[in-house]
Amino acid sequence: MEYTIEQLNGHIEGFYWFGKEDVRLTRLPASTFPRLRKDVAFLATNTAGGCIRFKARTSMIGIEIVMHPSRPYEKFSRAGQCGLDVYADGHYVHTFVPPRDGYFISVAETDGARSHDYSIYLPTYASLEIKSLCVDEDITPATKHRVTKPIVFYGSSITQGAYASRPGLAYPSILGRLLDAEIINLGFSGNGKCEPEVASLVSRIDAACLVMDAGGNLTAPEEEGIITVRYPAFLACVREQHPSMPILINNMQHIGAASWNTVFRRLCNRVRDAIKTTYETMLRSGDRNVHYTDGMDAIGPGDLDCTADGTHANDLGFSRYVSIMAPVLRRVLG
Structure with a gap:
C-alpha cells in the first residue's frame, strides 16, 4: 500500500498546525513566517521532533522523499542531521540516510510476522517533502499515547x-x-x-x-x-x-x-x-x-x-x- 502526505494526515505527530492550514511539515504555521525573524522561519521548516506513527503488519517500509538543501554542520553526521529513524514498539530498527539533498527513495526490512506500532522520526536539522510511504498492507492508527496531550x-x-x-x-x-x-x-x-x-x-x-x-x-x-x-x-x-x-x-x-x-x-x-x-x-x-x-x-x-x-x-x-x-x-x- 502506498500513502501520500495527504493520506497520512492523522498519522503525523510533532507538527501542531499540520492539516490546519496545509500539509507542509513546518513546526510553526507557515502563515506566521512573515512576522518571524528570517532565521526562526527557516528553522521552523526543519522537521525536528516530527514523526510518522502508525500500526501495520509489514515486511518492509519504503519511503520516497525530497530533501531540501540544508545548512552544513561540521560536527553533525549525515544520519544525525538528515536521517529518518524507524522504531517498532519503541525499539530501534533502521535509519534511512539520504546521501545528498534532492530525491531519495529507499526500503527498510521489518518484521512482517505480526503487527507493530511504527514510528518514523524525521530529520532534526533538515527540511523535506514526503512523496510516499509504502507498506505491505493497510496502516491503522497506532496505539494511543498514555499522555493524551503533547x-x-x-x-x-x-x-x-x-x-x-x-x-x-x-x-x-x-x-x-x-x-x-x-x-x-x-x-x-x-x-x-x-x-x-x-x-x-x-x-x-x-x-x-x-x-x-x-x-x-x-x-x-x-x-x-x-x-x-x-x-x-x-x-x-x-x-x-x-x-x-x-x-x-x-x-x-x-x-x-x-x-x-x-x-x-x-x-x-x-x-x-x-x-x-x-x-x-x-x-x-x-x-x-x-x-x-x-x-x-x-x-x-x-x-x-x-x-x-x-x-x-x-x-x-x-x-x-x-x-x-x-x-x-x-x-x-x-
Whole structure:
C-alpha cells in the first residue's frame, strides 16, 4: 500500500498546525513566517521532533522523499542531521540516510510476522517533502499515547537535536518514548531567544506540559540583560493561556568556553541567574505547577566528554538530559 502526505494526515505527530492550514511539515504555521525573524522561519521548516506513527503488519517500509538543501554542520553526521529513524514498539530498527539533498527513495526490512506500532522520526536539522510511504498492507492508527496531550519543548540547538547521532536520540524524542507521549520540538538552533511572537504561538498549543530549555542563545555581549525581560514575559504569556499546565524550567548547562573566557562566564551566569529568579518568582506568586531542573546536573564543568564540541550534547549528553528531566516529568504528568 502506498500513502501520500495527504493520506497520512492523522498519522503525523510533532507538527501542531499540520492539516490546519496545509500539509507542509513546518513546526510553526507557515502563515506566521512573515512576522518571524528570517532565521526562526527557516528553522521552523526543519522537521525536528516530527514523526510518522502508525500500526501495520509489514515486511518492509519504503519511503520516497525530497530533501531540501540544508545548512552544513561540521560536527553533525549525515544520519544525525538528515536521517529518518524507524522504531517498532519503541525499539530501534533502521535509519534511512539520504546521501545528498534532492530525491531519495529507499526500503527498510521489518518484521512482517505480526503487527507493530511504527514510528518514523524525521530529520532534526533538515527540511523535506514526503512523496510516499509504502507498506505491505493497510496502516491503522497506532496505539494511543498514555499522555493524551503533547509535551512541548522550547529552546535552542541542543533542544533541536544537536548533535545526536540520529534523530531518535535527541533528548525530546527519547523522553517521548519513555513517557509515551507525542512531543513537539520547538528548538531553534542559535535562535531560541524567547521572542514574544514565538511565545504567542507556543501559548496556542494545547499541551500536557511545556519544557522551557531556553537561555543559551541570549549570552552574546550585545544581548546582555535581554533574558531578564524576555524569559519571564515568555512564560507569563504561556501561563495566561494555560493557568494550570505544568511548566518544567531547565537551566543552562555548562558551556566549555565559560571555563576560560571570563566575560562569557559572566554572561552565562547572568542568564542562569535570570532563569532561576524567574522560577523562584513564579513559586512565590503561588504557582505550584512550575518545576525546575538544572542543566549543570546533566553537563557540568567536568562533563565535556558529553558534548561534541564543548557545547552541544552528544548521545551521552542527551542521556544525561533525560536522566534529570524524566523523573520530574513522570511525577508531574502522573
